[in-house]
Amino acid sequence: MKLIIDAMSGDKAPGEIILGGLLGGAEYRVNLIFCGDEERIKKELQLRPHGIKLSNIEILPANGVISMEDDPLSVLKSKKNSSMGAGLTALKEGRGDALLSAGNTGALLMGSTLLLKRIRGIKRAAIGSVLPAKVPTLLMDAGANVEVTPEFLLEFAIMGSVYMQRLYGLKSPRVGLLNNGTEACKGTPAHVEAYQLLQACKNIHFVGNIEGSMMPFGHCDVLVADGFSGNVCLKVLEGVGKYLFDSMKESLLSTPASRIGAMMAKRQFKQLKRKFSADEYGGAPLLGVSKPVIKAHGSSEALAIKHAVRQAKIFYETGVIEEILNLAKGV
């Protein structure tokens, strides 16, 4: 398998992106194409860890990078030759099998949808984000579609279900609907109708509405949401986690006894913080697009990129997209 990596996008690009790519490529035997500034990529490749070979590495030269502030459309227009734009074109032309980028989410989504096209039969692509809950929970949609119809929500459920089957080996992933109550009548009219569609669908295992307070406790494997409240859910989770760890640190450093206590339990705090970190889960798949595209977090370091390489490989090799295409025909 050959993975195209946007080497220039992300807060820690190109250094951490290239290092993570190399580590993942070596460990999971994935061939790589790095897109971006040729000189900088070559320089980073020279700094590679001992023992990593460059025989399966290519460079695809590109000009510039799409920033977080750039208009998403720029990936198809003024910045078509940026690292992300060139990567998307290379994927479209079949020079690689999948694309990984830590760049501007809107641009990656728009570029993927318009250049690679959606899977036949799928009306909307969505961003799947694996939440660090008691069991890994795929949030679908994490922010691509702020307004949805009941049919979009059903598509998100089916695509998310296939992804969790293939990526996590779950036989029958439990699908829940993010809502403001557990009763079937809860939510907006779109949610009420979606509940009925989800319950009637034979291709998924629907377990009902999930309230925000239930989310961390592993009640479902796929959490279906409109992109607006899905985004609120994901970001509140991130924000509250950071706030609590920060507050705890401050509180534990406040007295000599608590400082000693904190030292004695240091390993446990680190474990918990790591368990709660997005880095462990790789990136977010763009589901509904005709080729495998993975969005890594903008702040990704090498470890997160390494995990995302493994994820891209499984995403590609287990035929997630072919299975979504099959199921979409039947919807």
Next chain:
Amino acid sequence: MKLIIDAMSGDKAPGEIILGGLLGGAEYRVNLIFCGDEERIKKELQLRPHGIKLSNIEILPANGVISMEDDPLSVLKSKKNSSMGAGLTALKEGRGDALLSAGNTGALLMGSTLLLKRIRGIKRAAIGSVLPAKVPTLLMDAGANVEVTPEFLLEFAIMGSVYMQRLYGLKSPRVGLLNNGTEACKGTPAHVEAYQLLQACKNIHFVGNIEGSMMPFGHCDVLVADGFSGNVCLKVLEGVGKYLFDSMKESLLSTPASRIGAMMAKRQFKQLKRKFSADEYGGAPLLGVSKPVIKAHGSSEALAIKHAVRQAKIFYETGVIEEILNLAKGV
């Protein structure tokens, strides 16, 4: 001031409700009317802590209680004489100045809106919930209106602003809009339009869009939201807090060293947990209704009820409703 308390609603009613009411009534010099089963209320009053007098306490006998599963409309129909129904009627008739209930939110909201009526000029009542963030942040709406117009969101901002001025003594509360990005163009069409209305409104201090991840860090004093994503925000906050405290406890008990460490930092953990607990903040005001109504959390214990008594007193005595009425004329 005379506060009507629904003595029978809530997981720990009537015991904790009555105890909290008595403690709050004594400390903040508030006269009380307890609504509910006369015999049970009398029995609880006999068990009161030493030194609390009953001279300013009345009992309003009522039959039955509205459960969490009851249809909200039942408060006006089959369960009109329940503790909540009788309390609402007493408030309407002017037998008390404000109402406090830990019961079914939907029923309390519907009963308040239909029986007490909305403030003239206000189109929708909303549930304000004080989030345990770095600074107390009033979420408006926490779940009453799953679908909103830009005008509703503006009303929520104005009402929340008055409440935070009067209850927390803030001169010019900062108002933020819960959204999926900070740029003015983010969100649904209703959010985009609301951004413009909020920015143009002279009666509030609008500070822009607030993402979920910013929420805990004190960027605003009033967080305006549609009731659906507001509810997701509130409940994810609760759920993640509980999940992290549970995980930490489990993790800290896992080795002898970490157990000792946890013991040495016990006070800090307790402080943090308390800071993050809803009990410290009393209840959620129903804003937009013509009389002060406060919804306490269903799991409220005496301490939460005591705080809610104080809150009801300030809500009533600082003229929040009169000020909303004044401002609503100008909208």
